[in-house]
Amino acid sequence: MEVPEVGEELVSIPPSVSTVAIAVNGKGNCKSALKWALEKFGPEGRYFFKLLHVRPKITMVPTEMGNYLPISNVRDDVASAYRKEIEWRTNTMLLPYKKMCSQKKVEAEAVVIEAEDVPEAISLEIAKFSISTLVIGGSSRSLLARKFRGHDVSSRISGCIPSFCTVYIISKGRLSSVRTSTSDTDERTLDERSDSNVSTKSSSSSTSSPQTEWTDTGSVSNHSFYHSSSLPDQRYQALLTINQAIVNKRPSPFDTYHSRSLSLNTEEDAIGSISNCSGIKDGVSIACSSRSYQTDNKSWISDLVSMSDIMTDLSLSGQVDVDFELEKLRIELRHAQGMYEMAQNETNDASRHLNELSRRRLEEAIKLKEIRLREEQARKLARQEKEKIEGMKREAELVRECAEREASQRKEAEVKATRDAEEIQKLEKALTCSNQQYKKFTWEEIVSATSSFSEALKIGMGGYGMVYKCTLHHTTVAVKVLHSNEEQSNKQFEQELEILSTIRHPHLLLLLGACLDHGCLVYEYMENGSLDDRLFRKNNTPPIPWFVRYRIAWEIATALVFLHNAEPKPIVHRDLKPANILLDRNFVSKIGDVGISTLLPTASSSMSTMAKDTAPAGTFCYIDPEYQRTGKVSPKSDVYAFGMVILQLLTTKPPLALTETVETALEEGRLVDILDSKAGKWPIEETQELAALGLRCAELRRRDRPELKDEVLPMLERLKEIAARAQELVPVVPSVPPNHFICPILQDVMEDPCVAADGYTYERRAIDQLLSTNDKSPMTNAPLPHKNLIPNFNLLSAIMEWKSKHQ
Template sequence: MHAIAQTEAMDASRKADELNRRRLEEAMKLKEIKLKESIAEKLARQEKERYEVARKEAVHMMASAQQEASERRHVEMKTSRDVKEKEKLENALHGHVQQYQTFTWEEIVSATSSFSESCQIGMGAYGTVYKCSLHHTDVAVKILHSNENHNSKQFQQELKILSKVWHPHLLLLVGACPDHGCLIYEYMENGSLEDRLKRKDNTPPIPWFARFRIAWEVASALVFLHNSKPKPIIHRDLKPANILLDHNFVSKIGDVGLSTMLHADSSLSMDTGPVGTLCYIDPEYQRTGLISPKSDVYALGMVILQLLTAKPVIALTHTMENAMENGSLVEILDREAGNWPHEETKELALLALSCAELRRRDRPDLKDKVLPALERLKEVADRATRAGISTVRSSPPNHFICPILKDVMKDPCVAADGYSYERKAIEKWLEENDKSPMTNLPLAHKNLIPNYTLLSAITEWNSMEKNAPL
């Protein structure tokens, strides 16, 4: 029994030792597993941290790339705008900007009631003129007679010159329909100087002081044409029928279609055949075919003689010369013009005769001699006006008025609809609208182009208003 008990005790002891050994092994394995788990967790945290760092770097790089792209686009857009604005300014300075509005033939036909005779206000050798209203503005529409009018030299020349030059005493080109040889001008309420000197339709006579001023205005416009850049321009068809008067009797030269552009280094140009109107054509030009600025001086002399006398132009120089020699100048003056100042009128008559000399070399220089003399005589007329002859302050032309503000524009610009507006007014309009304030049609874009020609005209008008006699 003792042996059996001893054996069992030994077996129990071995089993206990075996159990302890296994327990230790399991404890070691568990510790090893926990260590591996700890290492794995640490590695996972490190990997996560590296991923987060990489993610943040990627986000930062993407944001930086987007910012750089945005800045680059902004710079490119600004550069593009600057280049376009520079081109606009350069084109404006060099006269390459189309300064007139293009009208459709349908608009012209509708406005003139299919060219009704009731709208017709004139007819010349090259075209017929109609009065109508376009875009709420009274205008004069000139339709050329030629079957191929839009390709005619006369039409292209008039369009070329009037779209590039502006002067307060040159008729303003409002627009054109090039495909049909149609030119649209500002409407001159008092018609032509010829009709007013003839007192057509029993209109009142032009007073002498206004005639002095008209002579200066016409001469100033000719000086401007003769000194235009890059090429001097000669009118070639100056006559009272081509001098138009607005509602304040301010004169403007029209019909520049026969004008000639001289080479900048020449004062003469050879023509294939004399053009213009008989009795106003320079005799030397008729004989030689050589045109020069002094050809316009001759025509100006004839116009001034008619301003003085209101008589037909035929043999008028001879009539005036005889009157000056006989001391009978007063007898041939237009008495309906009022009480002519004797000395100043005599000076104007002598100046006109010198301009109308047969030989070109005997005529005075327009800029250095004629214009200063006419300016002095204009000052005499202005003093007479201030001394007691009332004048009506001029109202601004319709195209000077902003369609939105209903006031004279200070910074006119052209919108996509072809109309000119005050910049601040149209910019405010475009913030809330996509349609034209005039036509109520959708605008193709919201870009605005400065209207330098109109700004120049408004500036000149404002200046004249400030200096006008009260």
């Protein structure tokens, strides 16, 4: 029979058994059972542990569809793989149990049994190896569920185990029940240990269990081993002695009393058993049990009063010895009073115990409340820490993104800087190369390209010659032809060729070639003509917006600063005017007609920066007044002409008396009235600054004019930035590269233009690849006299300038 809720100390461990079997199935109760067995048997070091695991026989194999197939219907390799998987799962399940044994330094063996009936398989294993001790894990069940424990697996296992084996059932790490073996030695050992650990009692009705193999730790057979008898036992013994004496003398009338007394004792004994079984855990049940004792004693005393009436009747009948019976009743009454006092003492003890338990319960409740409060505080702190960590993570993410963005920007800047440095190096190389060459054209090519200098192709007239638009080598160019039979023209031609072949600037007209025999210069063609034509809207062309005029002023100033700081000698243009400022298709300005430029002597030995010229050159209204009066040329002469150009950019009026008109308008606050309204809505404040700058540049005395590099250029750079921001708001049409920038082979803008033996310019890598397999010109298909290539630095400079502005 199972022992309900018995502590672990009630059970003794047989010292003579050498093998302990533990039934395991991978659940938590099995781990608790093994832990219990290791604590009870392991430390003695005389037991060998055997872990028994029963698994079903492998008869079916699962499929991917969720159903099962008989193992005989699948391939051998599939069945073998499934068996290996089951074995792996079993070994994985048994691994924690083996670790527990190894940690306790206990020798253990795992036995895996394949069977459908778990109790029968374990029973056969126990019988096969004569194992005398079995520990199994039981489920935690209520008192009601224990009445139906026949359906529990642990109960069925214990029912099938051979009688020579002692079975321990463990629930929640504690001994729930035990079934002792039939061996006398084992029973005696168990009784001795039970007697040394706890004293308990059970009613005689508890022996009605159908399984005779089970032994209750509170059965009547163990009654003789208790240290002391309880109060109902003493009362029962006293009543039994009196009853026997009365029955021997007067059996008939006292039978009723004896049966009532015996029934009373039996009920009190049953109440005592229930009280003992409930345990010390519930103080309320103890108090109730004690109060039941008092009630029983009072009812028993009332029975004694009834018995006294019976004794009176007996005395009247004369059938008994009244004195003898009264003496016996007095003894019994004194005994009952003593037992009643004992019951009161037990009731007081139970009350004190109840109060102690209540106090402990209150203390535990307070501790639990504190623990919950601390737990809530810990959770709150954890939430705060979590939020702080998340905030730090977000900050770290932002920092990382910023670092990545900065690294990307830095990398882009480095790449751009590298590319700009390479372009600057190429440009410097092109500008400083001592072997600079320009394309030489024959007179026949010039005549053919201009259709014998047709009037229809004439686009302008310079100071010393006519300008024609034509096409040379598939490139649109402007050809300037000097007047013939004039010594001054020849001198002009030589001077222009010398200057233009040595200087390069993005805002100076690019020289592409020349015909030395007849004094012809070949320039790049500027699609929008001169600034003078665009300002006065020749051929009904659209007006130039104000922000483009701001930029043109800055571009002209940079070109003049470059000329005035040229090495080894500064250069003065002397004929700066809107007619000599040309515009390409994107309205990028370039200064042309530098033929009358004057090379000033170096100032290393003299403080003067002027040169004497007896034949004044230039255009009226743009010539420096001091230059007209003294004939001395200075960079300030170009500053005067530049001031007039600025005023014309603002007003689009003729230069005559323009300075006085603008000055009067500024003084009277009506500058808006003289501005070119077709240029758009001028920014008044910035335009007034630009007009004042133009008047300062057009001062009559040179010393009153500002320095071009230190004063004029910084202001124009600031105005150019304002104009650039305004221009960004206007839709821009993508610019198309000039035709002479396009390689005839690749049909793309050239990066390293070179002139081949046929006179045409190609991309170096394209012409090299072509010449490696062919020696004919790709343009004329005529044999090339040689395969040498000459770098076209002039064209390279123009291409780099175009790229810097449009890419």
